[in-house]
Amino acid sequence: MDRNQLTKWLKSPSNMGHKYSLDVVYFCTGCGIIEIPPSITARWDAERFGVKPVATPRQANLFLITGYVSVKTLKAIIRTYEQMQEPKFAVGFGSCPINGGMYWDSYNTVNHLDKYIPIDGWIAGCMPRPEAIFVAVTHLWTLIDKEIADGYKRYRDKYKYYRANQEKVLGELEWPPLFPEDDKK
Amino acid sequence: MIVLEMFMLVILAFIIGMFFLGLSRKIMARIQWRFGPPITQPVIDIIKLFNQDSISHGLLFNFGIILSLAGSIVMVFFLPMGGMCPMSSSGGMLVILYIMLLGPLGLALSGGEAANPNISIGISRKFILALGYEVPLLLIFLAVMTHYGTISIVEIVKMQSANLWSFASLPLLLSGIAYLLILPALLGERPFELIKAPQEIASGPMTEYGGKFLALVTLQHAFHTFVGISLFVNLFLGGASNPGYFFLKMLVVFILLIFVNAVFPRFRIDQAIKYLWKWPTLLAFIGLIIVVIVD
Numbered sequence: 001m002d003r004n005q006l007t008k009w010l011k012s013p014s015n016m017g018h019k020y021s022l023d024v025v026y027f028c029t030g031c032g033i034i035e036i037p038p039s040i041t042a043r044w045d046a047e048r049f050g051v052k053p054v055a056t057p058r059q060a061n062l063f064l065i066t067g068y069v070s071v072k073t074l075k076a077i078i079r080t081y082e083q084m085q086e087p088k089f090a091v092g093f094g095s096c097p098i099n100g101g102m103y104w105d106s107y108n109t110v111n112h113l114d115k116y117i118p119i120d121g122w123i124a125g126c127m128p129r130p131e132a133i134f135v136a137v138t139h140l141w142t143l144i145d146k147e148i149a150d151g152y153k154r155y156r157d158k159y160k161y162y163r164a165n166q167e168k169v170l171g172e173l174e175w176p177p178l179f180p181e182d183d184k185k
Numbered sequence: 186m187i188v189l190e191m192f193m194l195v196i197l198a199f200i201i202g203m204f205f206l207g208l209s210r211k212i213m214a215r216i217q218w219r220f221g222p223p224i225t226q227p228v229i230d231i232i233k234l235f236n237q238d239s240i241s242h243g244l245l246f247n248f249g250i251i252l253s254l255a256g257s258i259v260m261v262f263f264l265p266m267g268g269m270c271p272m273s274s275s276g277g278m279l280v281i282l283y284i285m286l287l288g289p290l291g292l293a294l295s296g297g298e299a300a301n302p303n304i305s306i307g308i309s310r311k312f313i314l315a316l317g318y319e320v321p322l323l324l325i326f327l328a329v330m331t332h333y334g335t336i337s338i339v340e341i342v343k344m345q346s347a348n349l350w351s352f353a354s355l356p357l358l359l360s361g362i363a364y365l366l367i368l369p370a371l372l373g374e375r376p377f378e379l380i381k382a383p384q385e386i387a388s389g390p391m392t393e394y395g396g397k398f399l400a401l402v403t404l405q406h407a408f409h410t411f412v413g414i415s416l417f418v419n420l421f422l423g424g425a426s427n428p429g430y431f432f433l434k435m436l437v438v439f440i441l442l443i444f445v446n447a448v449f450p451r452f453r454i455d456q457a458i459k460y461l462w463k464w465p466t467l468l469a470f471i472g473l474i475i476v477v478i479v480d
Contacts, residue, residue, distance in 0.1 A: 003223065017233030021226070045219040047210070050226060055383035058395035061237065085238045085395040 003050075018061065018087060019141045020050040025060040025084070027077060030067020032094045032127060039130035049137055057083040062140075064133075068096035068103050069110045075170055081117045082178045086152045089120045089144075091136055098122050115165045118151035190271040191262055198261045198415075201432060202407030203227050205414075209443050216447040227407070231400050239396025246298040250394075250401050253291025257408035260284050263338070264415045267428035270339050277338040278326055281416065288409055289315050292390045292402075299393040307389020310454050311380045317461035318370040321363050324469035328360040328476045329420055342424035350423040356479045359472030361421040366465040368438075369445060370457070371413045373406075376449040377457055414438050 002008055003020050026036050040046045040053055054060050057080045065077060081090060092113055095101035100111035113119060120143065123136045143149035155162060159179045167173060207224040214221025223229075241247055262272040263280050289311045296304035329351065333341050341351075351357035370377040381388050394402055418424065418434045425431035452460065 003229075013232050014236035017229060017236050021230045021233040023230075042218045045214070045221070047214060047222045048220045050222055050229060052222075055387040056392050058240070058393055059388070059391070059399055061233070085240065087237065 015144060015147075019144050022049075022051045022062045022089075022137065022140075023054045023060045024051055024062045024064050025057050025080065026053055027063065027065045027080060028067075029065060029069055029073045029077075030094075030096065032066025032096075035093075035127055035130055035133070036064075036066065039133050044130045044134070046133065046137075049134065051137060057081075058085065060084055061088050063088065063090040064093050065090065065097050065113065066093040068094075068101060069113050070108050071110060071169060072108075074110050074113075074116060074166075077113075078117060078166060079175070081155075082175075087149075088152050089140060089149050090117060090151055091121045091123065091140070092119050093123045093133070094128060095124055095126045098124060101126060110169065116162060116169070118154045118162070120149045120151045187271045190269050194261055194266060194269055194271060195258060197266065197428065198258075198408055198411045199404070201435065202404075202411040203231075205410050205439050206403070206407055208439070209446070212440070212443045213447050216444075227403065231403060234396055234400035234403070237396035239394075239398050241398075242299045242393065244298075246295050246393075246398075249291045249293070249295025249298070250398055250405075251291070252294065253288050254401050254405045254408070256284050256287025256291060257405050257412060259287075260412045261408060261415075264412065264419060265339050265342055265424060266415060267425050267431045269428070276336050278330065278336045281412075282323070282326060286315065286319075288405065296390045296393070301392050303386045303388075303392045304390055306386050307380055307382075307392070311390065313454055314370055314373075314377060314380065314457060314461075317458045318367045318465075320462065321367050321465040321469040322371070324466065324473050325360045325364050325420075328357060328469065328473040331473070332356055332476045332480060338419050342419055345423040346426070350421065352421040352423075356476045357421065357472065359468045359475065361417075363465040363469040363472060364417055364421060365441075366468070367461060368413060368417065368442060370461060372410055372442070374442060374446040376445075376452045378451050379454055379457060382451065410439075411435075414442075 003016075009016050026033060036053075038044055040051075046052070051062075057063075061084065063081055063084060069077065081088070092098060096103060096109070097113040097119075100106075100109060103109045104111055110116065121136055121140055123132050125132060140149060156179055159177070160181075163173075163177060204224070206227040207222075210226060211221045211224055260281055263277045263284075264270075289308075292311065293308045296308050329341065330336055332351070333344055335341065345351055348354070352361040369375065373380050381391065386392075391399065391402055414435045417438055418431060422434050422438075425434060
């Protein structure tokens, strides 16, 4: 942890700021949310890494999707992700967002979440222990350091692809596109 | 010279306010048997928030938050800190009584533009709470003004250094206790955290703020914390001759506030008003009567 190295702070304050102040919006989709209370309270204390839960997506810059993603929840996930301010990072928690997990053949779950919103990292397991969250956070730090945690840039560049995938599952979307095509040119 | 002093005062207020925010998170963590964030965490948050994108909902959304921050910064000029008192030569208390409402007002103007139901609930709670603590605050101010026969805070500090602190002298003791009782409501700490209340109304007035707006709100909170405690130290703990001693007095009051903040649950808004209009108002009123009889 290089939180106390002043030279690094002076060199790139924005990168260091994004690293050590992760405001998380925990998306309670399934059983994964049960691992969050121990990780933010006295036993594991996520706040010592600067990871803090916030109430609204506007204030957050880390999006943790905990548990399986049903088609109905996917709509809420997309809206929450689009309301967050850039730079934003998304992490899938548990095996269900990765490939469906034990619900892989269910009629109303989405198997690959990264087709619909860009994901910066995965935490595998069913369920992952709270320690795994901290491993993921430290891993995210290295990604931010190397500037390859660029999911929000991918979302902007390949928005057409993501929007098409979203519409394939959800049908006609009720909200206008986040990045309209005319703005680009 | 005055301009230099004003700059110094704002920078000092910023540093002390941010230090208090960090200290409160650390002490809260230790009380809850956690290790807690580093004491510089609010500064890191501010740096991150200023580097983040932010979305605006209109002109008033931008200016309301600036008005709120400016109101809090202006109040710092009227409070003598140690030997420094750039603009508080006369009539400090009346000005503070007026400007104190600019903070909630700016947030209300700004939040109204965003048209989010959580914001409306938070703002209405904030104004109702302001209605609750303004009544005892006015009575306390009246008692202090009547006792010292002046509205200048500098004069009050001078008289206290000549005699006793007003918190230690009998006529103003009850007013001092009443101020301590409304201090959490003034600063929006628990048990009066119902303005933000992240668990019920998604952080209330701050719901739509992200990025730079949230940074400005955090700065406003830091300045407001400084002002609320500095006012108590000046009026009741005798001010101080140098900033270091002044800071020490503020630290004692703030740590007391954090201990209360750590152990109390949240009031509902009706309970908060019932409490504020009962005990602090009663104490402040009796204090005022005692002051009138004694003098």
